[in-house]
Amino acid sequence: MDQNRNPKVLSATTIMSDAVQNLAGDKLGKIEELMIDLDSGRVAYAVLSFGGFMGMGDKLFAIPWQALSVDTDKKVLILNVDKDRLKSAPGFDKNRWPDMADAEWGRGVHSYYGLNL
Numbered sequence: 001m002d003q004n005r006n007p008k009v010l011s012a013t014t015i016m017s018d019a020v021q022n023l024a025g026d027k028l029g030k031i032e033e034l035m036i037d038l039d040s041g042r043v044a045y046a047v048l049s050f051g052g053f054m055g056m057g058d059k060l061f062a063i064p065w066q067a068l069s070v071d072t073d074k075k076v077l078i079l080n081v082d083k084d085r086l087k088s089a090p091g092f093d094k095n096r097w098p099d100m101a102d103a104e105w106g107r108g109v110h111s112y113y114g115l116n117l
Contacts, residue, residue, distance in 0.1 A: 010070075012034050015031055015034060015046070015077070016031055016032075016033075016034070017030050017031060017032075018030060018031050018075070018076060018077050019076045019077070020048055020063075020068070020076065020077045020078070020079050021071075021074075021076050021077075021078060021079070022078070022079055022080060022081055022082055022083070023078060023080050024082070026082070026083055028048065028050055028079055028081070028083065028086055029048045029049045029050035029051075029058070029061075030048070030049055031046050031047065031048060031077065032047045032048070032049045032060065033046075033047040034046055034047070035047065035062065035100055042065070043065040044064070044065060044100065045062040045063060045064060045065060045100060045109075046062075046063045046065060046068060046077070047060055047061070047062055047063070048060065048061045048062075048063050048079070050086055050087075050091075051087070058094070059091040059092070059093065060091055060092050060093065060094060060097075061086065061089050061090070061091045061092075062090075062092075062098070062100060062109055063079060063113070064109060064110050064113055064115050066115055067079060067080070067081075067113040067114075067115060081113070089112055089113075090108060090109055090112060103117070
């Protein structure tokens with residue numbers, strides 16, 4: 001098996017600015033940040049920018065890492081959500097980030113994407 005074809009570990013810089021698509025191939029945005037859970041040392045959320053034009057008016061979304069998969073052939077992240085559902089997702093703007101350590105907030109975000117916290 002070719003280790004480079006299906007990597008199990010990627011650098012943060014490899015993921016930063018990566019495109020995100022849904023299963024239908026619709027472009028959903030790009031990864032702006034990765035949020036690390038300091039207790040576990042694992043990625044908790046990928047912050048996705050979506051909407052706007054040329055970085056202006058983008059809405060940010062904290063996507064639970066478990067909701068994403070990697071398409072190594074296309075070199076994109078896959079989020080199984082259609083655009084309309086993403087537009088309605090709990091989001092925030094770049095100047096007003098939520099407290100991602102808040103358990104209640106985390107349960108709500110995970111629930112929205114069909115995951116358990």
